[in-house]
Amino acid sequence: MTLPIPPSAIQWLNLFSVFFIIGLAAGSFVVALMVYYSYRYRSRNGGTKSKVDSTLFRTRAREAIILASLSAILLLSLAVVSVRITTDIHNYPSLSESLLIDVTAFQWNFKFTYPNNVTTVGECRIPTGKPIVFNVTSSDVMHNFGLPDFRLKIDAIPGRYNTVWIEIPSLEGNTNATYQIRCYELCGIGHTYMIASLVVMQPADFNLWLSTAANKTGG
Numbered sequence: 309m310t311l312p313i314p315p316s317a318i319q320w321l322n323l324f325s326v327f328f329i330i331g332l333a334a335g336s337f338v339v340a341l342m343v344y345y346s347y348r349y350r351s352r353n354g355g356t357k358s359k360v361d362s363t364l365f366r367t368r369a370r371e372a373i374i375l376a377s378l379s380a381i382l383l384l385s386l387a388v389v390s391v392r393i394t395t396d397i398h399n400y401p402s403l404s405e406s407l408l409i410d411v412t413a414f415q416w417n418f419k420f421t422y423p424n425n426v427t428t429v430g431e432c433r434i435p436t437g438k439p440i441v442f443n444v445t446s447s448d449v450m451h452n453f454g455l456p457d458f459r460l461k462i463d464a465i466p467g468r469y470n471t472v473w474i475e476i477p478s479l480e481g482n483t484n485a486t487y488q489i490r491c492y493e494l495c496g497i498g499h500t501y502m503i504a505s506l507v508v509m510q511p512a513d514f515n516l517w518l519s520t521a522a523n524k525t526g527g
Contacts, residue, residue: 311457311485312476320459323393327386334382400473406439413444413451413464416498418489426521432489433507434476435514441473452493455506461492476508484509 400406409432410421420432434440444453446464454461455474462472479485484507491502509517 311487312479314458314474314476316474317457317459319393323390326389330382330386398472400441400471401439403441406441406473407434408441408443409434411442411444411453411464413446413453413491413495413502414448415496416491416502418453418491418502418504422518424518424522426518428521431505431507433509433514433517434474435509435511436476436478437511439473439475441471443469443471445469449495450493451491451495451502454490454492455487456490457487463493464491479508479510484513 408423411432412419412421417430418432420428442453442462444462444464445468446466448466450466451464452461453464453472455472458474460472460474462470464470476485487506487508489504489506491499493499495502
């Protein structure tokens with residue numbers, strides 16, 4: 309099945325598209341100006357040297373001010389858009405509305421601990437339609453908790469907790485969706501194989517799994 313595109317990935321894609329389109333337009337404009345001025349002020353065989361026109365300097369100064377102002381407005385607009393999107397991604401919802409999962413990275417896997425003390429290694433299960441907040445740390449060396457399909461990652465540092473959140477609004481039908489979790493920090497000889505699974509489930513299926521796992525562990 310085709311995996312649903314997470315909202316965070318869509319936000320990053322939209323931001324990239326804005327930068328790409330504006331960058332392409334600005335680059336095309338600059339190249340067009342270069343071609344125009346190269347042709348207009350090209351050297352002509354047998355031509356006489358043009359006299360210095362005092363108004364030319366005022367014209368060039370005015371053009372420079374206009375271009376600098378447009379560049380400043382453009383960069384400021386991109387900064388505002390970037391801040392708005394990244395703020396939405398990094399500021400997670402209140403914990404009362406979310407599912408908090410503690411993530412402990414170690415050589416060379418990830419351990420996930422749920423609020424009812426259910427613990428899994430190498431696989432994290434989450435429900436749809438609910439914000440999931442990952443509280444990430446490490447038990448040995450520096451790692452990185454990466455969700456490539458979500459375009460998100462966060463450092464896992466010993467003795468410190470970093471948070472990142474995700475949400476999958478819905479899934480079609482009664483199927484589950486499995487995403488990949490990777491470590492993006494070189495952490496030793498087994499770094500390449502430090503991969504876990506993120507299984508997105510229907511809420512009813514997730515609740516059943518969580519309660520069954522809690523009963524098995526005595527939670």
